[in-house]
Amino acid sequence: MNFLLTEEQETMRQMARKFAEQEIAPVALEYDEKNEFHAELIPKLFETGLLTVGVPEEYGGPGIDTVGQAVVMEELARGCAAVATTVAASCLLAADPVVIAANHEQKQRFFNVLNEGKLAAFCLTEPGAGSDVAALKTTAKLEGDEYVINGSKCFITNGGVADIFTVCASVDRSKGHKGLCFFIVEKDRPGVSVGKKENKLGIRSSSTTDVIFEDVRIPKENLLGKEGDGFKIAMKALDMSRPMVAALAVGVAQAAMEYATNYAKERMAFGKPIAALQGIQFMLADMAMQIEAARLLVHKACWLKDAGLPYSVLSSLSKGFAGDMCMKVTTDAVQVLGGYGYIKEYPVEKYMRDAKIMQIYEGTSQVQRVVIAGNMLK
Template sequence: MLDMSLTTTQQEWKAKVRDFVEEYIIPNAEEHDRTAEFPLKIVEEAGKVGLLDFAVPKEFGGPGLDALTVSIISEELGRGCVAMQTTIGGNGLSAYPVLYGGNEAQKQKYFQYILDKKITAFALTEPGAGSDAGAVQTTAVLDGDEYVLNGTKCFCTNGAYASVMTLIASTDPSKGTKGLSAFIVEMDREGIMVGKKEDKMGIRASNTVEVTFNNVRIPKENLVGELGKGFKLAMITLDSARLSVASSALGLSKRVLEETIKFVKQETKNGKPLAASQYVQFKLADMAMQIEAAEGLINKTCYLKDSGKRYSKESAMAKTFTTDTAMKVAAMAVDLFGPYGYIKNSVVEKLMRDVKVMQIYEGSNEIQRIVIAGNVLNA
């Protein structure tokens, strides 16, 4: 019989993150959304309870968590605030290229930043290279014992606060994606400039910036994996990242449902609570069914990842279905709240703004559908 119950360890992580969210994130989310101020103090508190190093393996001093436990953490953080989940989860995103492609010395060095509770970042997207990673223009040219980096990365999460990042650059522009390589870049190196901070519609507390590299010199030992394997490492990284995005969107969807249930039970019309309306009940049923289906897809993807099986298709499915579901659920909630759902300071107004970007980042849902279709057609 299929056992879908959580292990004791997973239950403990869920409870710990839920407590953290209730104490630090939910009470402060509205203010950080209003000011777009980076939640540095909250990130520091997250570090104290082990939420910054979830991607670090046991042999390097981390917790060595399985995919489902990481998913639970992302879900609980997303329930509190997607912007803060994106910020805290950035340490996992940046660590994956090193985890999957780095040598022992690189892992030891990079993971130590995370264990020291430093903030890290991952840089792939450029002004002219979003969904088309092969259009990356940032170059890494070998000069003696060093690579020289030149180019600009945009929409870099945590870029202004990171101590180190993993970066994808072209070491052979003539080869397209086969000429991309991955590098570790310490952010205190000469020639790195943090530029424009994006003023976003949603996830406003997360730091999203442009980072420019002007003749930045890094030792050749900072090349992660083999030359020309950067695109492959980026895609493996994004498989894991999409699962985290899906999990965060699941948490947001559950929060929307929670807040909607609370509202329709309290708000009355003609002397009766809105919850007595069959129309409202049908909407709640639709929301609950879609959320349940999304959770099942995420859990299957976690199972595949933990089993060492291919999960690219399922990760794309989970990301697409869950973020699309979150958008639908948030829109239904705003409808049910009526004018109270559209005004500032409304919980569901913020949640709806936050969720939109989840259909866009870590590979837009249109790109995910291409990935899914390719897998289905070539099965």
């Protein structure tokens, strides 16, 4: 076993940390308070190469391996989970169906959009189809050489700011999950529109909206893989994305622990820093143990993927553990700060609000347990 990062991974980690500290952290609270998308950061992220960390080298990207991608996501989330979510949803999650099932021409077309500094979005969730993917109602009917897409997606990260989408729709709803397909859909096609913008508890500066498709015509060439592959593509894409969400959770928890630790060393009570109190020390030690355990799960899941080995269970293990860990650590960070932790002037309350989504998106903590237990009981 080798727990050291490669030279390339360490270089990317340092770049991401520097960007998070200098560009993201100073504006994170302001964007959160305004519930406003962090548009000014997008060109800056693109210039550094951080916006396209998921783009393969043969299609103009940096070609970073999965462990390296997770390291970058952790560092960006340490600055702000919303910014990291924007990046991960674009060049990783939305790109995953393309990586999994697209041909060379489709990959070129899709990644060329990202290489122009634009964003992508993954359109799967619907009002009645979240964890139950097979229940989605969006349809794609073949008419001549075109598919006509109709339906509405909700809770779409980057929905209001993306220029290109990967969309899951059914060509035959009577077939259930066997009728699902994935398509590339450009935002400028007639019939594509952005619906309601969500007013969220956390990750408030990421764009989360409905995306609506009304008689949207796309060429047959925009079908990824073949008809009926959609469910398999979705499951593989979620396997690929879950360690990245886990990495975001680790980054948020790391930021919360660091802030709580520094505060504990400075805050005086009973004539000494509260860090001298064993009750506080135990809370900080528990944070450190849980964060390191989650990070190791993330890196193992990513390493298995890079090695070409089965990693689906580790994907769920890392995501489930890290999401729950992040909620616990950030809540304890608020507790360490006491009354100040509850005040928006201090960042720990934002960390706690941002942490909650880590237990929900890309499969809830309960869904991860279903996957894990199902594998155990086979």
